[in-house]
Amino acid sequence: MATRMKLKLKTVFVLYFMVSLLGLIYALMQLGQRCDCTEHDIPKDRTISRLRGELHRLQEQIRKSEATKQPQKPPARQPTVFVITPTYARLVQKAELTRLSQTFLHVPQLHWIVVEDSPHKTPLVTDLLVKSGVTYTHLHMPTAKDRKLQEGDPSWLKPRGVEQRNEGLRWLREDRRAQPGGDNQQGVVYFADDDNTYSLQIFEEMRSTQRVSVWPVGLVGGMKYERPVVEGGKVVRFHTGWRPSRPFPMDMAGFAVSLKLVLSNPEACFDGEAPMGFLESSFLQGLVTMDELEPKADNCSKVLVWHTRTEKPKMKRRGGSARSGTGFRPCGGGLRDTHTHTHNHTHTHIHTVKRTLLFNAA
Ligand code: UDP
Ligand code: MN
Secondary structure (H helix, E strand, O other), X not given: OHHHHHHHHHHHHHHHHHHHHHHHHHHHHHHHOOOOOHHHHHHHHHHXXXXXXXXXXXXXXXXXXXXXXXXXXXOOOOOOEEEEEEEOOOOOHHXXXXXXXXXXXXXXXXXXXXEEOOOOOOHHHHHHHHHHOOEEEEEEOOOOHHHOOOOOOOOOOOOOOHHHHXXXXXXXXXXXXXXXXXXXXXXXXXXXXXXXXXXHHHHHHHOOOOOEEEOOEEEEOOEEEEEEEEEOOEEEEEEOOXXXXXXXXXXXXXXXXXXXXXHHOOOOOOOXXXXXXXXXXXXXXXXXXXXXXXXXXXXXXOOOEEOOOOOOOOOEOOOOOEOOOOOOOOOOOOOHHHHHHHHHOOHHHHHHHHHHHHHHHO
């Protein structure tokens, strides 16, 4: 009996031990398992499947749009506008060229040809052009002494910027000759004085010039504006305050010429000896007839360029009194004026010029 009891107890212990061991093994196995977090995973799984669906949809869209896309042509290159600007050293030169360059920065496909009225390229213009960010060519051509306006001369006495515009044309013809396409190159030539005001739209108007395009110019010839008068899409006469009988009674800022026409007429240039008001005509006469002019700016009904003129600043002496303009030719950064004038003027004046030089070169 006692032996049977012992055996039973032993069995109970063994069983108990076995059950505990199994429990322990089960518990240890559970430790390595991920918990059953199904409930937490449901929103996450939903987001993932939603994003998968979205991705699939977008991939489908891209595939479809690529299948229907036409083979893309490279954008057609628009004709370059070559802008020829004569400029000369004076107090306001840097201001004028800064304003102009910052307008040109907004115009695509523009090549600025700057021609200094100077026996050499000045550091001021050189530096300004380098920093401008505009595509440019820097030239120089001094005006012959007998053709140059003298201090105190009324501005209408002699034409200004003639040799410089012709030098710009000479460079352009020579440079283009080296390019493929010969006389048949796309492009437009425009003469932009450094003191005028140009809207950006005028450059887009002129870009399609076939031969010679024309448009109104504001604040010129003592008028609010001058303009070609257009009837039936053709220029029939000119609205101008002075001598409408001139072949082309227009301001320099009021026309552009196609590069083709400039290249196929290698002799066309400005005549510095032309009578007053005939400078523009001297260039255009051999190139085009009135009937062929292409009116722009909404049939010449909009003013997009102004013949503004900058007032000459009145410099004060050190003592504070205003300087009379005579004989005072402040230098716009070029050395020429310092050399020419230092021996003619007072100590104070030399200082003024030197100060200007330092200031302008800054
Ligand atoms: N110009 C020049 N040398 C001069 C005077 C003027 O190169 O001795 C340039 C000037 O910078 C401008 C253009 O020629 O780009 C026309 O000159 P200006 O504006 O004085 O002429 P206006 O407006 O009186 O016709
Ligand atoms: Mn001017």
